Amino acid sequence: MASWAGAAAMIALEDIRLRQGDFRLEGALEVPAGALCALIGPSGGGKSTILNVIAGFAPAEGRVRVAGRDVSRLPPAERPVSMLFQEHNLFPELTARANVALGASLALRPPPEALARADAALAAVGLEGLGERLPAELSGGQRQRVALARALLRDRPALLLDEPFAALGPGMRREMLGLVEELRRRRGLTVILVTHDPEEARRADLAAVAAEGRFGPAMPAEALFRAPPPALRAWLGED
Structure with a gap:
């Protein structure tokens, strides 16, 4: 596994503080360019909120770089x-091709260039030739591939995954995570994955814990699980 010590941060959360009613969250996190970082911890610990802070859906004090x-x-x-997201958020009346093209153009009738890029993105996730199917005509795994293709079409350097494959069976889940890993390496993406599965987190380059109102820092996943902090030990049932 690659060493990320001293690598430049692609995503940096600096002195983040957030309040939503009774919920409090604070911490800091750095994820180097090209790394896969797993966010792990109990339900309600703030994992999805951290992604929303990065994406701009949850205003917070501090700095996001x-x-x-x-x-x-x-x-x-x-x-x-x-x-x-966990839900694929596809438009049911649009074809897979048109849904993906929305990643490049919000026009209801995407220009030919956007459609051509959508076809290429569908091929990258293994759906070549299925672009004219409606979401209802696709399996659950195929619909999530369409959503992944749309995300890839935005051509951003960072990809945030909020348990998008949680509703899939174990085999399909492994297949989708393998596809994400392949695309990450091929495109040099930086990925943050929210997961409730310790084994998924162990396979990441880095991992960070979100629990009891705090999160971070990220550290090598192997080292984190070898000497877990108290909050992680409690969640793993090792106390």
Whole structure:
């Protein structure tokens, strides 16, 4: 496994503090360019909120940097990240091709260039030839591949995954995570993955814990699980 010590941060959360009613979250996190970082911890610990802070959907105190740029005040559409949610969020009346093309153009009738890029993105996720199918005509795994293709079409250097494959069976889940890993290496993406699966987190380059109102820092996943902090030990049932 590669060493990320001293590598430049693609994503940096600096002195983040957030309040949403009774919920509190604070911490700091750095993820180097090209790394896969798993966010792990109990439900309600703030893992999805951290992704929303990075993407701009959850305002917070502190600073968010992506590719060295302070994006803290930018709206979500202008931040250099793509996000894939648990729900695929496809438009049921649009074909797979048209859904993917929305990643490049928000026009209801995408220009030919956007459609050509959509075809290439569908091929990259193994759906070549299925572009004219509606979401209802695709399996659950295929629909998530369409959503992944749309995220890739935005051509952002960072990809945020909020358990997008949680509803899939174990085999399909492994297949989709393998596809993400292949695309990450091929495109040099920086990926943050929210997961409740310790084994998925162990396979990441880096991992960070979100629990009890705090998160971070990221550290080599192998080292984190070899000497887990108290909050992680409690969640793993090792206390």
